[in-house]
Amino acid sequence: MRRERRLVFGCALAALSGLLLTLSFAPFDAWWLVWVALVPMVVAQHRVLPSRWSALAPAVGVGGFMVGSFGGFFPPWASWYMRWLPLLVAAGVFGSTRRERARLERSGHAWWPLAAGASWVAIDLVRSLVPVLGTWGFFGYALYRQPWLIQPVRWVGLFGLDLLIVVVNYALAMAVVAGLDRRDASGVSVLVSPRHAALWCGGALAALAAWCACGAALGPRGGDPTVRVAVLQPGVHPRDVGATPDARDRGMLDRLAAQTREAALRGARLVVWPEGALAADPAIAYAPELGELARESAASLVVGYHIRTPAGSRNEVVTVDPNGAFVGRYGKDHPVLFLGATSISRGAYPTVDEAFGRIGSIICYDMDFTDSARQLARAGAKVIAVPSADWPAIAAKHFTHAVMRALETGAVVAKSEYSVDSGIVDGYGRIAASAVTPRGSAAVLVADVPLRTGEPLAARFGDWVGWLCAAGSIARALVGASRRPWFAVAATKLPSR
Numbered sequence: 001m002r003r004e005r006r007l008v009f010g011c012a013l014a015a016l017s018g019l020l021l022t023l024s025f026a027p028f029d030a031w032w033l034v035w036v037a038l039v040p041m042v043v044a045q046h047r048v049l050p051s052r053w054s055a056l057a058p059a060v061g062v063g064g065f066m067v068g069s070f071g072g073f074f075p076p077w078a079s080w081y082m083r084w085l086p087l088l089v090a091a092g093v094f095g096s097t098r099r100e101r102a103r104l105e106r107s108g109h110a111w112w113p114l115a116a117g118a119s120w121v122a123i124d125l126v127r128s129l130v131p132v133l134g135t136w137g138f139f140g141y142a143l144y145r146q147p148w149l150i151q152p153v154r155w156v157g158l159f160g161l162d163l164l165i166v167v168v169n170y171a172l173a174m175a176v177v178a179g180l181d182r183r184d185a186s187g188v189s190v191l192v193s194p195r196h197a198a199l200w201c202g203g204a205l206a207a208l209a210a211w212c213a214c215g216a217a218l219g220p221r222g223g224d225p226t227v228r229v230a231v232l233q234p235g236v237h238p239r240d241v242g243a244t245p246d247a248r249d250r251g252m253l254d255r256l257a258a259q260t261r262e263a264a265l266r267g268a269r270l271v272v273w274p275e276g277a278l279a280a281d282p283a284i285a286y287a288p289e290l291g292e293l294a295r296e297s298a299a300s301l302v303v304g305y306h307i308r309t310p311a312g313s314r315n316e317v318v319t320v321d322p323n324g325a326f327v328g329r330y331g332k333d334h335p336v337l338f339l340g341a342t343s344i345s346r347g348a349y350p351t352v353d354e355a356f357g358r359i360g361s362i363i364c365y366d367m368d369f370t371d372s373a374r375q376l377a378r379a380g381a382k383v384i385a386v387p388s389a390d391w392p393a394i395a396a397k398h399f400t401h402a403v404m405r406a407l408e409t410g411a412v413v414a415k416s417e418y419s420v421d422s423g424i425v426d427g428y429g430r431i432a433a434s435a436v437t438p439r440g441s442a443a444v445l446v447a448d449v450p451l452r453t454g455e456p457l458a459a460r461f462g463d464w465v466g467w468l469c470a471a472g473s474i475a476r477a478l479v480g481a482s483r484r485p486w487f488a489v490a491a492t493k494l495p496s497r
Contacts, residue, residue, distance in 0.1 A: 003050055010049035014057040017041035018064020024142040025069060026396035027438075034142040035168050042116075042173035046101055047180050047188070054101040055094045063090030069137060073393050079338040082132070105190040113170035113200050115476055118469040120166045121159050125466035132338045134368035135401070139165045144400040147429045151215035153407040157370065157458035159466035164211060171197075171204035220428050224450035227356040229383065229424055230263035230271045230299075231416040232256055233435050235442025237389075238277065245279040252277045253286065257293055259444050264297035266446045269356055271299050272416040275364050275387040276306030276315060283318055283326040291324030298322050300354055302361055302416075304387035312342035317361045317387050319352050328352035332363040333372055341365075349375045357382040357451050364388040367401050367415070370408060370463055377409035377459035382427075382451045386415040392438040395420035399436050403429050409459050410452040427452035 020037035023030040038061070045057035066086035074082045081088065104112065127133045135141075140161035143150050153161050178197035181188060234255045241251030256273050263271050282290050282303050294301050300321050307314040315335065319328040331345030349372070351360040360376035360383075367373065367386050376384055384405070390398055399421040406413040407429040414424050423434035424447045432447035457464075 006048055006050055007053060007056070010044040010053075010057055011060050013040040013044035013048060014060035015064050017061035018066075018068055021061075021065040021139075022068030024139075026141075026144070026400055029142075029145060031142045031146060034139050034165055036172060038166070038169035039173045039176060042170060043176050043180070045097075046104070046173075047177055051101055055097040058097045058100075059090045059094035062093045063087070065137070066090070069397070075339070075391055075393075077339065079132075079340075082338045108190065109174065109192050110196065112174055113167045113204060115473075116170045117163045117166040118472045118476070121163045121466055121469040122473040124162060125159065125463060125470050128369065128463070128466070131334065134334070134365070135370065135404075136368060136397075138162055140404060141397070141400040144403040144429075145431070148215055148219065149212060150403075150407060150429055151218035152211055153404060153429070154218060154410060154456040154458055155214075156465045157408050157463055158404050159463050159469070160458075163465060163469060164207060168204045168208055171200040175201050220430075220450065224452060225356070226448045226450050227269050227383065227412070228267045228446060228448050229412060229414050230260075230266070230268035230444060230446045231414050231422045231424055231433075232259040232263065232271065232273055233417060233419060233422040233441065233443040233445070234259060234274070235419050235440065237418045238279070249278050249280060249285075253289070257289075260293060260297055260299070260301065262444050263446055264299050266444075268297075268446050269299050270302070270354070270359065270383060270385070270414070271297065272302045272385040272414045273304055273387060274416045274418050275304040275317075275389040277303065277387075278305040279307065281305060281307060281314075282320070283329075287326065290320050291326075294320040294322055295324050300352070300359070302359075302385040302387060304363065304416075309344070312344040314345050315341070315343050315363060316345055317363060317385070319359070319361070319385075321352070321354070328359075328361065330361045330363070332366060334366045334369055336365045349379065351376060351379045351381050359383040359385060361385040361387070364390070367405055367413075368398075370405075373405040373409045373411070373413070374459050374462060377411055377455060381409075381411055383412040383414060384409065386413060388415055388417040388421070390417050390420055392420050392440070395438045396436055399423055399434065403431065407458075408456060410454065410456045412449045412451065424449060426450055 017037055017040045020033045024034035041057050041061035045054045063086050066089050128135050138158055140158045174197045178192040178194040181191040238248040238252050242248035260271050300319055302317055302319050304317045315332040317330050318326050328350045332343040333346040335341035335343040351358050358380045360381035362372045373384055402413045402415050402425045406425040406427055410427040412426055416422050419440035420438055421436045424432045426432055426449040432449050433445040435443035
């Protein structure tokens with residue numbers, strides 16, 4: 001194949017991977033594609049594109065996924081670097097993978113799928129620690145509607161699921177590469193052994209089968225105590241109901257109080273309001289009214305409010321218990337920095353003991369990181385309220401994060417948003433109720449959800465799979481630096497010509 005054709009065909013294959021990844025995620029939900037989406041990109045990188053330009057494949061594939069998933073994602077007031085994120089990511093991927101093919105050919109392909117999976121997860125770990133990135137785009141989110149398939153996340157967290165997905169993809173790609181090498185070895189200095197590729201495919205599929213078997217064992221068994229939870233979606237934003245802060249507060253109080261009474265009539269014991277529903281501290285400005293509402297409803301209310309001060313924003317929630325007391329005040333720990341948000345009361349994760357169990361709260365973007373919900377689970381929270389304020393472009397994808405946080409913590413996640421993506425997810429990752437409507441809607445979601453017992457390994461030990469992959473990748477790099485390819489047992493070198 002001529003060099004120009006190889007460039008065009010290789011980039012087309014990589015773009016196909018970007019398309020398949022995009023279709024795997026919400027709102028398309030073709031989740032099964034995530035298990036094969038990387039294969040065209042990997043084959044293009046290691047066999048189709050000229051070696052000098054092999055880094056174009058991951059740059060086009062990952063960059064295409066970023067465009068497909070996040071194109072038009074950010075509002076106009078977002079920081080410039082978020083609007084240019086797909087291009088920045090593609091450039092970074094190109095620069096970091098320029099020598100990957102050459103390194104692989106020097107060291108051999110023996111551990112290729114596992115090494116690739118560990119490297120991918122290690123990079124995910126690093127970017128999950130960046131305040132403006134979180135866990136957006138992690139492959140496991142594509143499986144949010146498949147509770148039968150994701151139960152082991154309780155043990156290994158989202159990073160463990162991503163590791164399995166990448167290993168399966170690379171094992172399949174390795175088989176394709178081995179088949180290509182048997183047909184045409186021109187221009188290839190190190191062949192992939194078909195036998196070794198078959199062993200990796202068998203091992204990856206066996207790991208997937210074992211994962212599914214563990215998922216069946218970890219599924220719901222019945223007998224858990226239950227609680228009836230409600231999340232409110234008023235259908236309007238405060239800016240739409242009044243011209244002044246007082247008028248906006250009055251408009252939101254009237255709507256949310258009416259929805260709270262409806263939820264109480266349906267038996268809700270806990271009612272969650274959206275993020276920043278009020279512009280004043282409810283324990284000061286509306287204490288009698290909210291206390292009476294909680295007593296009348298015989299339910300706990302999780303109320304979001306947003307107070308702007310010269311030092312920054314107090315983006316907080318407070319729980320009003322059934323006796324009318326204001327308890328468990330929490331300040332958002334992960335402000336959305338690229339939208340200019342601040343949070344001056346961050347850092348503490350209080351919990352509140354209710355008659356049905358312990359509850360805690362996080363706010364919106366906190367849900368996109370693994371640490372916030374985990375801290376509440378370690379403190380014994382069985383229900384995590386998530387007041388939120390999203391915009392339509394992120395609704396379908398943002399809701400998927402609630403499923404993984406529920407699995408990682410074993411806690412019920414109750415997410416309340418103004419009009420686009422509210423829902424209730426139980427500790428088994430099952431969506432008990434949802435209103436994911438990017439065009440906007442009003443809803444009062446009420447569901448009976450089980451309260452799981454015990455603390456999941458993913459909550460107890462954190463992102464241990466991610467850190468293990470990072471350590472393994474560092475060790476592999478050090479071995480590679482020693483220039484001793486002692487593990488090159490899967491490669492067959494061609495005789496010199």
